[in-house]
Amino acid sequence: MSTTLPLAIATLQTMAIVIVRYFATSGGFAWWTARRGIVAGPADPVRRRRQVRAEIRWSLISAVIYGLPAGLMLAAWRFEGLTRIYTDFGLGDAIWWPVSIALYLFLHDSWFYWTHRWMHAPALFARVHAVHHASKPPTAWAAMSFSPWEALSGALVIPLLVFLIPIHISALAVVLTVATVMGVTNHMGWEMFPARWVNGWFGRHIITASHHEEHHKRYTCNYGLYFRFWDKLCGTDKGLANFTR
């Protein structure tokens, strides 16, 4: 059987999933933000509306780009069994399950940290990363507001990892959920975790909105995605924004 049709179907499915996921999570958290009486994004309502429209436009283009490698991953898993995604759960998986999640998140975070720093080089910033920083300050809709080049860089990591590192389908679901939720909540303009978490062990190691907001304010620090590990190691960690609520 030709592989073109299954690949095309899988790609359309993943594009649709990413678009629905975007509206559900960004929409959901934007709604929660408004419900709490918090105004995220520019204070001026005209500028805010214009920014949110741009964030949604860029995010939809990114969703199409994210759908391409994800569709390839789905087709390879579904039709050819080529990936390292597995569905049986043996005794050994009780240990590998959390390890695989931590490993995927660490590798995704490492890729993000170094490519993100690279994108801040003057030669690349305007062409690759300025779209994301046009959100000043960002809103929940900015979660996927990237230029096509930046979107492609982000879209490749997990679809590539599933060909290399074994992962249970449910562990992959956890990784994708963490990626989606943190991508949205880190931009929504307020801290959803309790102050004692953010100021304790959790906040010292895990990146939340308080950390990423500082990147959007100061540009040259706090480049990480999930963990403060690389920022601390490389001296680019400049602490947390003071908007813990």
Ligand SMILES: [Zn+2]
């Ligand atoms: Zn950001």
Ligand SMILES: [Zn+2]
């Ligand atoms: Zn940046």
